[in-house]
Each structure stands twice: as structure tokens, then as C-alpha cells.
Amino acid sequence: MPFPKDFLFGFATAAYQIEGSPASEGRTPSVWDTFTHSPSPSGKRIADSSSGDTATDHYAKHWPSDLALLSSYGANAYRFSVSWSRIVDFSVPRAKGERDGRNEAGIKFYRGVLEELVRRGIKPAITLFHWDSPQALEDRYGGWLDKEIVHDFVHFAKICFEEFGDLVKHWITLNEPWCYSALGYGYGVHAPGRSSDRTRSAVGDSSVEPYIVAHNLILGHAYAVKAYRELFAPAQNGTIGITLDAIAFIPYDDTPESHAAAQRAFDARTGWFADPIYKGHYPASLYTITPPGTLPTFTDAEIEVVRGSSDFFGLNTYTSNLVRDGGSDLFKGKTQTTFIKPDGSELGLFKSHVDWLQAYPDGFRQLLNYLWKVRPSPHRFRPFTYSPSRKTYNKTIYVTENGFPAPKENDLPLAEAIHDSTRVAYFRGYTDAVLKAVEEDGVAVGSYFAWSLLDNFEWADGYLTRFGVTYVDYDTQKRHPKDSAWFLKEWFENNKHKDAGV
Numbered sequence: 069m070p071f072p073k074d075f076l077f078g079f080a081t082a083a084y085q086i087e088g089s090p091a092s093e094g095r096t097p098s099v100w101d102t103f104t105h106s107p108s109p110s111g112k113r114i115a116d117s118s119s120g121d122t123a124t125d126h127y128a129k130h131w132p133s134d135l136a137l138l139s140s141y142g143a144n145a146y147r148f149s150v151s152w153s154r155i156v157d158f159s160v161p162r163a164k165g166e167r168d169g170r171n172e173a174g175i176k177f178y179r180g181v182l183e184e185l186v187r188r189g190i191k192p193a194i195t196l197f198h199w200d201s202p203q204a205l206e207d208r209y210g211g212w213l214d215k216e217i218v219h220d221f222v223h224f225a226k227i228c229f230e231e232f233g234d235l236v237k238h239w240i241t242l243n244e245p246w247c248y249s250a251l252g253y254g255y256g257v258h259a260p261g262r263s264s265d266r267t268r269s270a271v272g273d274s275s276v277e278p279y280i281v282a283h284n285l286i287l288g289h290a291y292a293v294k295a296y297r298e299l300f301a302p303a304q305n306g307t308i309g310i311t312l313d314a315i316a317f318i319p320y321d322d323t324p325e326s327h328a329a330a331q332r333a334f335d336a337r338t339g340w341f342a343d344p345i346y347k348g349h350y351p352a353s354l355y356t357i358t359p360p361g362t363l364p365t366f367t368d369a370e371i372e373v374v375r376g377s378s379d380f381f382g383l384n385t386y387t388s389n390l391v392r393d394g395g396s397d398l399f400k401g402k403t404q405t406t407f408i409k410p411d412g413s414e415l416g417l418f419k420s421h422v423d424w425l426q427a428y429p430d431g432f433r434q435l436l437n438y439l440w441k442v443r444p445s446p447h448r449f450r451p452f453t454y455s456p457s458r459k460t461y462n463k464t465i466y467v468t469e470n471g472f473p474a475p476k477e478n479d480l481p482l483a484e485a486i487h488d489s490t491r492v493a494y495f496r497g498y499t500d501a502v503l504k505a506v507e508e509d510g511v512a513v514g515s516y517f518a519w520s521l522l523d524n525f526e527w528a529d530g531y532l533t534r535f536g537v538t539y540v541d542y543d544t545q546k547r548h549p550k551d552s553a554w555f556l557k558e559w560f561e562n563n564k565h566k567d568a569g570v
């Protein structure tokens with residue numbers, strides 16, 4: 069058995085994408101409630117003009133049966149996020165610097181979920197922040213634009229450690245801070261929808277704000293980890309870290325320009341967060357593409373807290389890109405990306421209907437190797453040798469999301485949609501890649517969470533794009549397992565240790 073005994077096999081979700089019930093039992097709005105309910109200057113923000121108001125109705129009604137689905141799919145772990153504005157009581161107006169109280173009803177809900185998971189022998193992995201920032205903090209001082217939020221995030225995190233930490237041994241502070249910074253404050257396509265692009269947003273400065281927000285996210289993460297390590301880990305014995313979004317950026321051709329471009333693309337997406345956290349500084353290439361003074365500085369005391377603030381490398385990855393020099397987009401590291409190789413053929417095996425995602429399992433294997441460490445490759449792939457002297461992160465990788473939206477699934481009748489052979493092909497390729505990375509390449513991997521347990525609110529795509537292994541009929545909220553759920557069940561079962569008690 070190539071996977072360690074305690075390897076986590078499971079599925080992932082996020083609060084705003086599944087819960088619904090935005091105003092129940094003391095929850096106050098998050099930036100996603102505000103964003104989905106206000107039009108942008110050019111019209112629609114969400115492809116089908118929807119919101120997470122109902123989503124999969126997980127909070128009010130379906131959570132017990134959704135957890136039963138996890139058992140029926142053979143999962144021994146479940147990654148989900150908690151809603152900050154359900155757990156902290158923002159109903160009382162407060163000034164900047166004052167801390168808010170607790171919302172006991174929200175805490176009780178998650179406690180119920182955790183107890184049921186434990187009863188089922190499913191290990192919970194909690195994400196504290198999956199983009200649903202409290203609107204109250206936005207109104208109070210501008211949310212993540214103000215360093216004050218570090219204190220409020222730590223306050224929230226400590227409530228979670230205190231209330232849930234006896235049952236939770238895997239904590240993820242932030243999900244994909246690149247998305248929150250670049251999509252929320254650069255392109256303006258995610259909440260809070262700020263951008264210099266005036267067709268998208270009336271407010272915001274994309275040359276400054278994403279960097280401030282990213283900096284404060286890194287600090288929020290790091291100080292939450294410090295609090296956990298000092299106050300809770302000694303008794304609770306859990307592990308804590310961050311989840312970053314990464315793409316296998318493969319040089320378009322064997323020119324120095326393309327290799328440098330691939331490095332910049334990686335730095336602009338992942339290194340922006342990973343390098344401070346694992347190495348103690350922003351990536352050098354970010355300074356070469358941004359005007360002087362764009363990247364905020366950490367104080368010496370801060371960098372002591374930031375460096376080494378993740379026990380593992382939490383990885384969300386879906387696709388690979390060929391990269392070459394060019395373009396002016398800072399959030400892509402001034403590179404151009406494509407799926408078409410110089411000889412005109414496709415990089416990946418097949419595409420999805422969303423323009424950013426192609427299935428290329430070999431890219432996943434390369435990425436796992438690269439994140440683990442740069443070294444002579446023991447297998448046929450050339451690793452990402454953009455700069456061979458560079459050490460990468462050398463931390464156990466927790467794959468916290470990986471998945472595929474089957475083409476046009478939304479238009480298919482149920483009887484066809486549940487036979488999601490393209491998604492099955494995707495998971496076959498990607499699970500095989502992670503197995504080879506562990507077995508043949510010696511990469512340390514601690515989990516594989518498929519995205520997602522359920523079809524759900526896919527952010528700017530609304531309900532039109534489905535990533536679930538379970539089909540959700542949004543008229544009836546009935547759940548229908550797809551073939552991909554049974555494929556993963558079999559893969560989990562074939563790879564689990566029989567004596568692991570799960």
C-alpha cells in the first residue's frame with residue numbers, strides 16, 4: 069500500500085456554496101451575499117443571476133443525509149468550511165478594535181456536523197475562510213484591506229479551535245487567497261467585486277488593493293496558526309496550514325524565456341503566498357513585474373510569525389497550462405497561457421466546458437514533484453526546472469481539491485447526467501497520477517479530497533457549472549450519485565489500509 073495509514077480519502081465543500089439559509093439563526097451577510105445581490109455596472113455578476121440563498125439547502129435540511137452520502141462513498145475524511153458570520157455574532161454594532169461575541173446557534177450547527185462525522189468514523193478537515201468575509205467587517209473598516217482584520221480573524225479562529233478542536237485534527241486557515249485577492253480586487257469577478265475595470269466595478273484600485281489584501285491574508289493566516297500552536301495544539305494535537313491554488317505551469321518550449329515565464333506564472337499565482345509562508349519572503353520575480361513599492365513589507369516580528377506558518381502544503385489543483393512570455397497581466401506574472409503545444413496538438417487529454425480547465429494528469433504528477441522539492445527526476449518527466457538551484461517547499465502535500473465539471477452536464481436529463489464518464493476519466497487519470505507521485509517518485513502526500521461532494525453554487529458561474537460527484541436537482545433538492553462517486557469509492561477502498569479502522 070503506497071499511501072500512509074492515516075491518509076485522508078474524501079470530498080470537499082465550502083459553506084457559501086452549499087449551505088443556503090443566509091439569515092437563519094443569527095447569521096449575518098458575508099461579502100458573497102452582498103455581491104450576488106447587487107448588479108455590476110455592466111449587468112450580471114453571476115452567470116444565471118443566482119446566489120447562495122438556497123444553494124443545496126444543506127444547513128436547514130440536508131446535512132444529515134449529505135454526511136450519509138460520504139459514508140456510502142467510502143470517504144474517511146471530509147473537508148468543509150465554516151461560515152465566519154454564523155459563528156461570530158455581528159448583529160451588535162461595534163467600533164473598529166472592539167471584538168464581537170459568539171453566535172451559539174451557528175456554533176451548535178457545526179458541532180452537530182462534527183459529532184455526526186465522528187460517529188461515522190469520518191475525519192473532519194475544517195477550512196476557516198473560504199472567501200465568505202463578514203459584510204459587517206467590510207462596513208466597519210473595509211474588510212481585508214485593513215490590517216485590523218488580522219485581529220478579527222484570529223478572534224474567529226480561536227472560537228473555532230476552542231469549540232471544535234477536540235474533534236478536529238486538521239485545520240486549513242485560508243482557501244486560495246490568490247482568488248480572494250486577484251479575483252475579488254483585481255478582476256472584480258468575485259466578491260467583494262472591487263476593480264479598476266469600471267465595466268465591472270465602480271470602486272477599487274487593482275494596482276494596489278490586491279497586494280494589500282494578500283498581505284493581510286498572509287498575516288491573518290500566520291497569526292491564527294501562531295494562536296493554534298501556542299494555545300491549542302499542545303492539548304489538541306492537530307495540524308494546521310494553508311491551502312493554495314496551483315496550476316502545473318509548463319514552459320511552452322525549451323527557450324530560457326519560456327522557462328522564466330513559467331516561473332513567473334507560478335510565482336504570481338502560488339509563490340505570492342507560498343514563498344512568504346514557507347521561505348519568509350515574496351518571490352523575487354514579483355518585484356521585477358510590479359512597480360516599486362507595490363508589495364507591502366513585513367516587519368521583522370511579522371516575518372518571524374509568517375515563515376514556517378504551515379505544517380503542510382494544502383493544494384487545490386485542477387489543470388495545467390503551457391506558458392510563454394508576454395502580456396501585461398500582473399496576476400498571471402506577465403505571461404500568456406495556452407493549451408496548444410507548438411506543434412498544434414493539445415496539451416491535455418480532454419477539455420471541460422469551462423475555458424480554464426483541461427484534463428492533463430501528467431501535469432498533476434509534475435506539479436506534485438515540483439512542490440515537494442526540485443531534484444533530479446527519478447521518472448520520465450522533466451520536473452519544473454525553471455531554476456534548478458531553487459528549493460521548493462518540501463512539506464507533505466495535502467491535496468485539498470481536485471475535480472472536473474463535465475461538459476454540458478447542466479443541460480442533460482438526469483438519467484444521462486449521472487453517467488458522467490468524462491468526470492470518471494478525469495478522476496481515473498488524476499488518482500493514478502497521485503498514486504505514481506507517491507509510489508514511484510517518493511512525494512509525500514497526506515490526502516486526496518475530490519471537489520466536490522455535491523453540485524453546488526459555483527461562484528460567478530452560479531448553478532450552470534456542476535463539479536459534484538452527486539447530482540443535485542435544484543427544483544427538488546434531491547441528491548443522485550453519479551458514476552464518479554462510485555469510481556472514487558472503489559479507488560478509496562482499493563488504496564485504504566485494511567487495518568486503518570475506516
Ligand code: GBH
Pocket residue numbers: 082085243244247251313384386424469519526527535
Ligand atoms: C476552487 O477554485 C474553489 O476553491 C472552489 O470553491 C470552486 O468551486 C472550485 O475550485 C471549482 O472552480 O481567472 O483564469 O483563474 C479553483 C480555482 C480560480 C479556477 C478561478 C477558476 C477562474 C478563471 N479557480 N478560476 S482564472
